[in-house]
Amino acid sequence: MLKIALRSLLHRRLTVCLTLLTIALSVLLLVGVERLRTEARQSFANTVSGTDLIVGARTGSVQLLLYSVFRVGSATNNIGWDSYQALAKDRRVAWTVPVSLGDSHHGFAVLGTTPDYFRHLRYADNRPLQLASGQVFSRTHDAVLGAQVARKLGYQLGQKIVLTHGSGEGALSEHSDQPFTIVGILAPTGTPVDDTVHVSLDGLTAIHEGWESGSASLLASSGVLAADESRAIPPPSSITAFYVGLKSRTGLFGYQRSVNQYPDETLMAILPGVALSELWQLMRIAEQALQFVAAFVLVIGLLGMLTALLTGLNERRREMAILRSVGARTWQIFALVMGETALLLISGIALGMGLLYALLFACRPILRQVYSLNIGIAAPSLLEWLMLGLTLAVGLIISAIPAWRAYRLSLADGLSPH
Template identity: 50%
Template sequence: MKATAHLAWKSLSNRKTTAFLTILTVAISVILLLGVERIRTQAKNSFANTISGTDLIVGARSGQVNLLLYSVFRIGNATNNIDWKSFEEFSNNPAVDWAIPISLGDSHKGFRVMGTTQAYFDHYKYGKKQHLELSAGKPFNGLFEATIGADVAKTLGYEVGTEIIIAHGIADVGFARHDNLPFKVVGILAPTGTPVDKTVHVSLQAIEAIHVGWESGTNMGGNPGAEVLEKIDFQPKEITAFMLGLKSKIQTFTLQRQINTYNKEPLSAILPGIALHELWGMMSVAEQALLAVSGFVVIAGLLGMLSSLLTSLQERRREMAILRAMGARPRHIFVLLVSEATALTMAGIATGVAGLYALLLILKPIVQQLYGISIELNMLTTHEWTLIGLVLGAGVVIGFIPAFRAYRQSLADGMTIRI
């Protein structure tokens, strides 16, 4: 066995260029396979961690995916609003530790505007129960102050002190803008990789103030100025949804049932984790497509190795014949070729794993900043080891094809070779 391994090493050493290219081909395949798997897993984790530490999300009665989309991902619109008194009733429930009201419906240059309270900055969490942090400035406090997400600031080039105009509705068109009531950016949130980055945050009172004089989305005229509105103590009449954190997880299903059977208005209470799981399940086609693409890349790499081995085999028939003349049996020739294929595959896998970690180390801060996906440099998972094992097994099986041809040729060739 040692002699065969030594012979295989010598044989590969004499074909350095071919061996290097074969190893590189397998390495690239492994990098893509494990890279797609790692990013897929991390993206799924980041998706699942879009909201963390929130026990219930409450909105007007609708499907749980729809409620999750507009309340957390700022996609779509609510079927209806919630009466402020309903929010007060449930926020004062003995089982509730904290409550975050949110009001949606306005926008700024393609970014959603969300009205909320200071509780949002105190209790909203994402990722692994991470709190929101500011990269500059402070949370809004005044009536016409705004705290913006990292993507809003980066895309629009905003800084603390910039004045912005909010528009009524999602379409930011001239006739829908609240031109007479500019907001001042007082804070910029640190990147989170969640929809928070693409949101302009203002107070609930500000949402009420800018709609004075508006009816059913139409400006009826006579809009008061900021000086007048700042003297008024606004009280929200309706909100879009609210989030609840409970004192005990045991009370979650009891309170959820109370909300879902609330007789004063139709409400829905959902568990974010379950809704996120359902939403990801709807995206499973894309996930499977990624796996299929990476699988085909590996197959292409292994076929490239097979082509290389078969091509070199024709050039090595005299070598095989000499080995037979020196006493090597056909099975020795067979084992030699399989050993070479195994060695090339193992070297390709090792190079690929090393290359993967090098790339992850370089791309980690870039991906985090651009896409909000936190790539952890963890050890290989059990699933990744399984994928590596499958690649190695496939490489060994690939080696059987040229090995079997060499086995048959070595029996027939002897010391004569036709060129």
């Protein structure tokens, strides 16, 4: 019966190929959406690693996470430098990394920080930032570029860049009197670090001297404050936020409460992992919509297979009758149709998974470079295996309809002309 089933499928190879392709594309979309959803969530979770708290002006936890980590949106208020220093000296704190945002360069965010940023910031499984070339900034007007900034703008070490005051549509004025020199380019991380221009806090403070009103004053535009490495730079008056690493996790909630109840300013401290979970919950509707569309496409693919089987069965009534006439039993006819369908389903699922891995292998560099999304090429997860098993089971249940019809065909019906 297996040989007969294989010969029958080969005889109907055009219809079989189209059915296989339909099943394969359905499986590709179903499992592909699940793989992208899982990897995107993992990529979100990998953005910040090893940072216990993020402190900023009091606002929503998701908003603080978005502008301090993902460079999306802007802060409602800044943190005074004196407040930052007081909180950084707490006995429970092991390290802090101040960050100052607000400027841009050709649409990329500019982040002012200290060398501790490259020492303490972690991503993925506690992996440190690494330089692809050059070194960390050591002078006032040095800049370290993220991998995507350097790639998209074609920058090399030693080039001069000019920062733009503000971001978005309001970023019209340039700090052309104080250009920065590229001294380092970071290795790709698959996080917002790749799309960031990193400069020192001193450098960011220096270019904003004379810009207190939001635009260049006569002092700034005259060139008196032009780049001068020997000039003493005062500390910044404020920063956007700062990252905190604690000596012990047992002091986490105590320090968070101290920040939230800080008397001099209205501040808040958030746990990055909790805020990331809240952010993902906001995206859950879109996630569920993608899963629904993928499942719906799979159902359409299986219904297409059912249509092809029923249509083919109508053309095979004489074949079934001949099999009956040479001794095939009704249950064998039923098993023949079910066996053919099982072969179609298994082959279609295998083809779909093969196409998925081929696409992942081909598109992985593009996803990493364009969307900063690292998609792992790994064996199917337990959930993906369950989805494939459910696809096979549903397909076999659907195929019982044409198998039952073949079972019901009689010898006389197959041999009688209509």
